Amino acid sequence: MANRNFNSLDKLLTNYVDSNRIAGIVTAITDGNEILHSLNYGYQDIETKTKMEWDSIFRIYSMTKPLTSIAAMMQWEEGKFDLDDPVAKFLPSFENTQVLSPNGKITSAKTPVTIRHILCHTAGITLPAFSDDHLVPLYLEHQLDGMRSKGNLTSIIDRLGPLPVKHEPGTEWAYSMATDIVARLVEVWSDMPFEEFVSSRILVPLGMSETKFQIEPQNASRVTTNYNIENGKLGSVIDPGSQSNFLMPPEFPCGSGGLTSTATDYLQFMQMLLNKGELRGTRILNAETLAEMTRNHLDGDMSQCGAQDFNGANWDGIGFGLGFSVVIDEKKPNLPGSLGEYGWTGAAGTVFLINPTLQIGAILLTQYMPSRSYPLRQEFRKEIYEALL
Structure with a gap:
């Protein structure tokens, strides 16, 4: 693996910066023990x-979700719940769930919202920032x-519980506040x-000392600026690094998107995943539990379950587990890869x-919005596999 050539990957990323499409990047590739390749390039702040x-601090947004999901499954290992338990067993505000159709008709849900549903986004809950549906x-x-x-x-969750869902629980995939x-x-x-x-149970044991819901003031100079993309180029500032809202x-501690992190920190989490739930002798999760989380829990792929247009990406051949997307048909995504690859985005x-x-x-x-402005993540994945395969 040490002889793999990632020059084409580096060229892709530096071209995005040099053409003023993004401000800067940090990237790394690991085998679970060592960093095989890394690059930091461009600017935290253009102005x-x-x-x-390498130690710049990023808003990882929805890359928070896998950590939250693992926190839940640690409790599953301790026997605190079954995946098909109704959420209402633990949060009474979710009792008597109703379904609100687009035409305004309200009916009682045939199936209660379960823990499995909220972990794999099939509960029928929504997220206004990423949706324009009737809820x-x-x-x-x-x-x-x-x-x-x-x-x-x-x-927040007490207010959410009594609200109707937009489809029968378990029948469709829809991005949502479920991870909260x-x-x-x-x-x-x-x-x-x-x-x-x-x-105490994930960040400290993994040595992720700079992954926070609130960035400490002494680290303000390391925070990246988040930019709008306007007409295919960097535009106005959404959140300035040195004066970030994350300071x-x-x-509330948002389990669906509230964390900030660094490349070093998130690599610890990734290396734990690559080592089947363990890192340097510290076990976070059993290998069997991680396998359960990273298998498909949908009846088909994400496109077949309602995610065709989600975030401007192609979800053919990609299923969803308990907090992660997972490749279930390597030929359908029209990108190189292999069965069982899993991950997520921010x-x-x-x-x-x-x-x-x-x-x-x-x-x-990197830090730009909306993320669907460019096919960068798909191109990133393509270049990695062309270097590896």
């Missing part, structure tokens, strides 16, 4: 010409919009605040993937 460094006005009326929701985690319900359940099962559980206490252009067959993990960290 100040602050260079992108969005209702959510906004109740100040529910992912990490933009108002109130503490308990009050998972975070609240972690609190119920563990009798600990969610952020405390994640820190302030969050409204709203600001980030992505990570784990290939257990090749024993390879790759991560790309």
Whole structure:
């Protein structure tokens, strides 16, 4: 593996920066023990010409979800719940779920929302920031919009529970606030605040000391600036690095998208995954549990289950497990890869993937929105496999 040539990958990424499409990147490829290749290039902030460094801090947004899902499955290993338990068994506000159709008709759900449903986004819940469906006005009326929701985690989920779902639970895939319900359940099962559980049971044991819901003031100079993409180029600033909103206490610890991290830190998480739940003698999760999380839990691939247009990507041949997308038909995605590859993405252009067959993990960290502005993540994946295969 040491002889693999990643020059084409580096050219792809540096061209994106040099053409003013993105400000900068940090990327790395690992075999689970060592970093096989890495690159940091461009700028944390264009205006100040602050260079992108290996230890630059990024908003990882939805790459928070796999950590939250693993926190839940750690509790599953302790016998705290079964995957097909109704959420209402632990959160009574989810009792008597109703389905609201686009024409306004309300019916009682035939199936209760289960833990499995919320882990694999088939509960029928929505997320206004990423959807324009008929539930969005209702959510906004109740100040529910992912990490933009108002109130503490308990009050947010208590307001969410009684609201109708948009389809019969378990029948379709739809991106949603479901992982915030998972975070609240972690609190119920563990009798600990969610952020405390994640820190003490995952982040500290893995040495992820710079993965935070709130960035410490002394690290403000290392925070990347997040940019809008306008007319195919870098545009206005969404969140300036040195004055980032993530330097302030969050409204609540958002299990679906609230963490910030660095390449070094997230690589620890990825290496744990590549080593089947263990890193340097510290076991986070049993190998069998990780296998359960990274198999497909849908009745088909994501495109067949309603995700055809999600985030501007092709979801043919890609299923979804318990917190991760997973390749279930390597010929359908029209990209190189292999069965069983899993991972996820973040709203600001980030992505990570784990290939257990090749024993390879790759991560790309950058900061632009909307992430569907470019096919960068697909091109990133293509270049990695062309170097490996």
